[in-house]
Amino acid sequence: MDYQFDAAAKDELNKTLVWSSEYSVGVTELDHDHMMVFNAINQFKNGIRLKYEIDFVEQLFTMLLEHADAHFRAEEQHMAKIGYAGLEPHKAEHQAMKRELDNLYAKFQAGGAAAVGDLLAFLNSWWLRHITEDDAKYKT
Secondary structure (H helix, E strand, C coil), rough: CCCCCHHHHHHHHHCCCCCCCHCCCCCHHHHHHHHHHHHHHHHHHHHCCCCCCHHHHHHHHHHHHHHHHHHHHHEEEEEEEECCCCCCHHHHHHHHHHHHHHHHHHHHHHCCCCHHHHHHHHHHHHHHHHHHHHHHCCCC
16 A cells, blocks of 8 residues: 655654553553553554555554453443542543544545544544543542
């Protein structure tokens, strides 16, 4: 597949999400989920960087979405279990993320260099911000 990249997309492709203890929320299962999502994002970016066929890149993206959905369910269940007062706004944040990701991915599939950069920037920044700001609020 011959993806078209602008400068922003190239910058985002070169960013690897690396797990650090500073991202820990103190719940082993959820930390593991976050690690799996980081790995799925990195695999998706590698598929684009190495110009894999679009069918395979779509499989990588589907895997990323599946990891994210499973994580959101587990995280929301954990928050309900501990009686976290911010559960509903946190759920809304997850839903907004999924809508934005679907929108950006549709633009990516339609082509266009800017769409690649926008999608990758969103993946890179949303997860880090969400873990360090939103998820940190329920940290044990």
